[in-house]
Amino acid sequence: xxxxxxxxxPGDGIGQEVVAQGLKVLSAALPQDVKLETRxxxxxxxxxxxxxxxLPDADLESLKNHDAILLGAIGDPSVPSGVLERxxxxxxxxxxxxxxxxxxxxxxxxxxxxxxxxxxxxxxxxREGTEGPYVGNGGSLRTGTPAEVATEVSLNTAYGVERxxxxxxxxxxxxxxxxxxxxxxxxxxxHAGHLWKNIFDRVGQEYPEVTTDYLHVDAATIFFxxxxxxxxxxxxxxxxxxILTDLAAAVTGGIGLAASGNINPSGAFPSMFExxxxxxxxxxxxxxxxxxxxxxxxxxxxxxxxxxDEAARIEAAVAEDLAGRDAAAPRTTDEIGDALAARVSx
Amino acid sequence: xxxxxxxxxPGDGIGQEVVAQGLKVLSAALPQDVKLETRxxxxxxxxxxxxxxxLPDADLESLKNHDAILLGAIGDPSVPSGVLERxxxxxxxxxxxxxxxxxxxxxxxxxxxxxxxxxxxxxxxxREGTEGPYVGNGGSLRTGTPAEVATEVSLNTAYGVERxxxxxxxxxxxxxxxxxxxxxxxxxxxHAGHLWKNIFDRVGQEYPEVTTDYLHVDAATIFFxxxxxxxxxxxxxxxxxxILTDLAAAVTGGIGLAASGNINPSGAFPSMFExxxxxxxxxxxxxxxxxxxxxxxxxxxxxxxxxxDEAARIEAAVAEDLAGRDAAAPRTTDEIGDALAARVSx
Ligand SMILES: CC(C)[C@H](C(=O)O)[C@@H](O)C(=O)O
Ligand SMILES: CC(C)[C@H](C(=O)O)[C@@H](O)C(=O)O
Numbered sequence: 197x198x199x200x201x202x203x204x205x206p207g208d209g210i211g212q213e214v215v216a217q218g219l220k221v222l223s224a225a226l227p228q229d230v231k232l233e234t235r236x237x238x239x240x241x242x243x244x245x246x247x248x249x250x251l252p253d254a255d256l257e258s259l260k261n262h263d264a265i266l267l268g269a270i271g272d273p274s275v276p277s278g279v280l281e282r283x284x285x286x287x288x289x290x291x292x293x294x295x296x297x298x299x300x301x302x303x304x305x306x307x308x309x310x311x312x313x314x315x316x317x318x319x320x321x322x323r324e325g326t327e328g329p330y331v332g333n334g335g336s337l338r339t340g341t342p343a344e345v346a347t348e349v350s351l352n353t354a355y356g357v358e359r360x361x362x363x364x365x366x367x368x369x370x371x372x373x374x375x376x377x378x379x380x381x382x383x384x385x386x387h388a389g390h391l392w393k394n395i396f397d398r399v400g401q402e403y404p405e406v407t408t409d410y411l412h413v414d415a416a417t418i419f420f421x422x423x424x425x426x427x428x429x430x431x432x433x434x435x436x437x438x439i440l441t442d443l444a445a446a447v448t449g450g451i452g453l454a455a456s457g458n459i460n461p462s463g464a465f466p467s468m469f470e471x472x473x474x475x476x477x478x479x480x481x482x483x484x485x486x487x488x489x490x491x492x493x494x495x496x497x498x499x500x501x502x503x504x505d506e507a508a509r510i511e512a513a514v515a516e517d518l519a520g521r522d523a524a525a526p527r528t529t530d531e532i533g534d535a536l537a538a539r540v541s542x
Numbered sequence: 543x544x545x546x547x548x549x550x551x552p553g554d555g556i557g558q559e560v561v562a563q564g565l566k567v568l569s570a571a572l573p574q575d576v577k578l579e580t581r582x583x584x585x586x587x588x589x590x591x592x593x594x595x596x597l598p599d600a601d602l603e604s605l606k607n608h609d610a611i612l613l614g615a616i617g618d619p620s621v622p623s624g625v626l627e628r629x630x631x632x633x634x635x636x637x638x639x640x641x642x643x644x645x646x647x648x649x650x651x652x653x654x655x656x657x658x659x660x661x662x663x664x665x666x667x668x669r670e671g672t673e674g675p676y677v678g679n680g681g682s683l684r685t686g687t688p689a690e691v692a693t694e695v696s697l698n699t700a701y702g703v704e705r706x707x708x709x710x711x712x713x714x715x716x717x718x719x720x721x722x723x724x725x726x727x728x729x730x731x732x733h734a735g736h737l738w739k740n741i742f743d744r745v746g747q748e749y750p751e752v753t754t755d756y757l758h759v760d761a762a763t764i765f766f767x768x769x770x771x772x773x774x775x776x777x778x779x780x781x782x783x784x785i786l787t788d789l790a791a792a793v794t795g796g797i798g799l800a801a802s803g804n805i806n807p808s809g810a811f812p813s814m815f816e817x818x819x820x821x822x823x824x825x826x827x828x829x830x831x832x833x834x835x836x837x838x839x840x841x842x843x844x845x846x847x848x849x850x851d852e853a854a855r856i857e858a859a860v861a862e863d864l865a866g867r868d869a870a871a872p873r874t875t876d877e878i879g880d881a882l883a884a885r886v887s888x
Contacts, residue, residue, distance in 0.1 A: 442760035
């Protein structure tokens with residue numbers, strides 16, 4: 197009989213609440229014969245305050261013995277900015293070599309968008325997850341004085357760029373429109389930019405069916421709001437991907453709906469699935485958090501583990517639920533979770 | 543009698559066409575007693591092809607003997623990406639210490655926006671112009687091989703950050719809403735981010751009337767499309783400012799309207815004014831280019847040189863012209879320039 201060993205990191209703020217709904221829907225979606233074993237890790241702001249640790253080595257080791265990780269959200273105003281992000285979230289992405297940070301964006305019918313004319317949006321961003329300005333290579337000299345100098349180094353390797361670019365071509369090739377756009381800033385960041393562009397062009401020769409395109413990141417943000425329908429698959433650097441996917445979420449119903457997967461395609465380490473949104477401490481405990489992004493992240497998780505039908509059932513349930521939503525009658529986190537679970541089992 | 547020594551760099555593509563209109567409106571706006579001396583510099587793609595030079599030392603020297611520079615646009619597909627950008631445009635910004643890259647965004651009535659509900663947008667981005675990831679500090683090792691490593695170093699100094707942050711506080715303090723938002727990514731780029739945040743907080747104590755706010759760059763892009771009315775003055779890093787101001791242009795009528803000033807507030811070097819848009823080679827010579835961004839850049843130029851009334855007249859002329867625009871009856875570059883000049887001479 198089959199089984200899934202799932203590690204769960206609820207994290208901070210609304211993390212707990214949305215993860216509970218994600219697990220509810222996951223259970224409802226799984227076939228009877230699949231045994232779901234979950235283990236919860238108490239990591240985040242509280243753990244840091246209590247112990248001074250963000251991710252103990254023992255936890256990192258034990259997380260490895262899982263098929264996947266479901267993460268809620270990390271971050272709290274009581275913790276200095278960067279401590280939990282670098283010490284826990286990014287640490288996991290880097291330690292588990294999550295080089296494909298997959299972020300699909302789709303504007304569902306009836307879902308609010310700030311864009312006039314409701315363009316037809318359905319693209320996926322393949323954000324590099326283990327390099328670029330996120331490597332944590334930098335420092336400061338004469339910190340806190342008028343003579344301070346601070347650096348941040350973006351590290352980019354052919355090894356790291358080629359594997360994510362290749363993954364993006366595969367995804368583009370598998371989609372009906374077969375279109376791949378590289379986003380970078382190669383007119384200013386010439387070294388990293390040319391590395392990306394050269395590899396993008398070279399690997400492209402192996403995918404003759406895929407139409408390609410290059411945009412500077414600044415121009416890409418323009419098209420995200422004026423012509424988002426032009427995008428199919430986008431591949432980009434870690435930082436540009438961070439920025440673009442929040443914007444993508446904003447135009448497709450908000451970060452309450454944006455799902456993501458931090459994927460290690462080789463399977464050497466567990467992949468990690470999480471909503472794009474943060475811990476939203478302002479609404480934690482109020483029942484106002486929308487668990488849909490986490491539920492859609494669970495669908496990505498299932499799809500990654502080979503449960504494609506179950507993933508599709510969750511996506512269909514979300515689409516139906518969104519179609520019936522009434523902004524004037526908001527439901528609680530729990531009610532949305534129940535409704536989605538019911539649709540999925542039904 | 544007064545005089546303005548203006549250096550003009552029309553540049554590539556539509557640069558020539560829009561600069562011609564900018565000069566037309568400038569002449570119309572200037573008081574009779576002000577003598578306008580212009581000197582045009584033939585720099586850009588053609589010059590590079592002919593000579594291999596992007597900015598000869600002699601030109602750099604002679605540009606210094608001016609009160610301001612008006613630049614059209616730089617860049618052509620026939621020139622490798624980065625050559626003209628780094629060798630000419632950024633070279634000028636750095637050589638003339640243009641540390642305040644000023645980019646106002648305002649949604650005029652009747653101007654198209656991709657945003658539903660036409661929010662009330664009126665903010666200005668103060669983008670740092672001489673540091674950050676734009677310094678050109680990086681390189682690549684084993685270039686073109688599967689073992690390539692490429693770096694880009696973001697350099698940030700207390701000296702450079704404090705002066706631009708102070709400028710932004712001054713601008714915020716002079717506006718009715720007195721609100722200043724710092725945009726960075728201090729949860730990931732912790733060294734540069736903390737430098738910015740610490741200086742932002744410290745300098746803020748000198749401006750008790752100014753309300754302050756901090757946003758991560760990814761979150762800022764969300765608010766640009768969902769709640770742009772929340773912004774008054776934004777201060778940010780060179781790269782984040784590049785990205786945000788294209789997005790800002792997109793939601794306020796497009797880059798056809800976005801003006802900018804590369805300002806050296808000390809006056810040690812001439813400041814440079816340019817539309818935010820590029821050289822748009824696809825429409826060069828067709829008369830389709832909108833010269834409004836250049837004309838508004840001329841207004842920034844006049845304002846910088848102390849001709850506040852004339853700048854205001856140009857802005858009013860643009861507002862009137864925009865109010866009367868009919869998307870179904872587009873005018874040529876020249877016609878728009880004529881109409882604006884006529885309104886300004888009035
Ligand atoms: C919390 C932060 C470190 C993270 C990132 O920058 O990657 C977040 O913004 C995201 O997009 O997942
Ligand atoms: C052309 C390019 C170098 C430039 C920049 O990145 O600053 C442009 O995008 C701008 O915003 O002025």
